[in-house]
Amino acid sequence: MWIIIAYLVIPLMAGVIGFKCYRKCPADKIMVVFGGTPFGKGFSSRCIHGGGTFVWPLIQKFAFLDLNPMTLNVPLKDALTGKNEHVDAEAEFVIRISSDEDGMRNAADCLLDMSRGEIEKMAAKVIIGMFRLALASATVEEVMRNRMQMEFRILSMTRPELEKIGINLTRVTLNEYSVSGSENGEAAVTVENNV
Numbered sequence: 001m002w003i004i005i006a007y008l009v010i011p012l013m014a015g016v017i018g019f020k021c022y023r024k025c026p027a028d029k030i031m032v033v034f035g036g037t038p039f040g041k042g043f044s045s046r047c048i049h050g051g052g053t054f055v056w057p058l059i060q061k062f063a064f065l066d067l068n069p070m071t072l073n074v075p076l077k078d079a080l081t082g083k084n085e086h087v088d089a090e091a092e093f094v095i096r097i098s099s100d101e102d103g104m105r106n107a108a109d110c111l112l113d114m115s116r117g118e119i120e121k122m123a124a125k126v127i128i129g130m131f132r133l134a135l136a137s138a139t140v141e142e143v144m145r146n147r148m149q150m151e152f153r154i155l156s157m158t159r160p161e162l163e164k165i166g167i168n169l170t171r172v173t174l175n176e177y178s179v180s181g182s183e184n185g186e187a188a189v190t191v192e193n194n195v
Contacts, residue, residue, distance in 0.1 A: 024052040028067050030097065032108045035060040045112075047104035065107055069096040069170065070120055074127055078180050079135045081143075089135060090176040091154065095123055098168040107166025123167050130158040140179060147174055 025031035025048045033055055034045040046053070055062050075090040097107045097119075111119050134154040135143075143150045151172045159169040 021054045021056060022052055023055045023062055025050060025064075030065040030067060030099065030104055030107070031062055032065060032104075032112055033060055033062045034108075045105070045108045047101075047108055049099050049104065063112055065097050065104075065111065066116065067097055067099060069094050070116070070123070072120060072124055072127065073175075074124065074131060075176075076128070076131055076135070079132050081135060082137060082139050085140050086180045087135065087140060087143075088176065088178050088180045089131070089174065091131065091151075092171075092173040092175060093123075093127055093158075093169060094171040095162065095167050095169050098163065098166050103163060103166050103168060105166070106164060110165040111167075119167075122165065123162060126161050126165070127158055130154070130161055133157060143174075143177055147177070150174055150177075 023031065027050055031048040031053070032045050033048065033053060049067075072093045072095065073090065074093060075088075077088055078086045079089060081087055097111065098104060111122075114122070131154060134150070134157050137153065137157075138150060151174050154174070155169060155172045158172070162169050
């Protein structure tokens, strides 16, 4: 009698526990599962993009990273070119958290506890530095002659640095570029809300 009850109750309890422990990941997010034993050699978390996984209560926890794109407008004042000319420039950068395996792990390590605004500020600091370096690698004539080539240069120089913190740079648009007469440089960042 008791054996029959056990055969009926144990699978039912296992099903209920499994149902409550299974977590689904929306298509526009990354689910980061952490806690318990290490997830493979050298990894402290496991990242899920799409689908779902079991998260064991008391042992593990989970959090989400938002994959929706972010748009940053970066105006740069009095940047130096390859010929020490002072220029003013403004570019639009479209970024999002990486969804490839290495990028997700970097994002989980660097960005998990940050708000969207904090992520944008961290990315902006990296972008400003690489934006200046990209402008310093060309002359005014080169940029005026081929703006798309300059956009590609900014993207190719900035993308590897952002990938180190789990951010993917998807597009760069150089909106303004002009010669300035100032001597002291400063940069400012305006973060726009996505439409």
